[in-house]
Amino acid sequence: MYGNEGNKHQPFNSSKIPQLPQPDPPILLSYKEIFAAAENAGLRLCPAETGLQLRLQYMDQPYEETLVIAMQPIPDSDNLPSVFAVCHWDWGIGLSSACCGISDMxxxxxxDSDWVFMV
Incomplete structure (x- = not known):
């Protein structure tokens, strides 16, 4: 997938972040911890438009896959920080939001969540 930041096309990377702990059962992580681990791995946050562009371009997304867009959170209607998610579930494919939560959780x-970062 490609996005447009200025006039340069940037490849995007959907990945699990290996530097994060992978206990069984999985632990919950804040988006700040995820973003910090990604930055340490050389990845960057995406512009918010990435969610829309990815949804428009990724029409053959596998069923039950959700890709969370690593972006600077924006306030939702309740003024809580949220990011976009590109998903394919029972109701079809869509672009949704994922709330970062009151406590960043x-x-x-x-x-092991799948996030989309810029490389």
Whole structure:
């Protein structure tokens, strides 16, 4: 997948972040911990438009896959920080939001969650 930042096309990377602990059962992580580990691995946050562009380009997304866009969180309607997620579930493919939560925790963000970063 490619996105446009300025006039340069940047490749995007969907990956699990290996520097994060992978205990069994998985622990919950804050988006700040995920972003810090990604930065240490040389990855960068995506512009917010990445969610829309990825949704438009990734029409053959496998069923039950959710890709969380690593971006600077934006306030949702309740003024809570949220990021975009590109998903394919029972209701079809879509672009949704994922709340970072009041305490920076999102209960679906385990160490093995799939995030999209810029490389």
């Amino acid at each position: 999102e209960d679906d963000w385990h160490a």
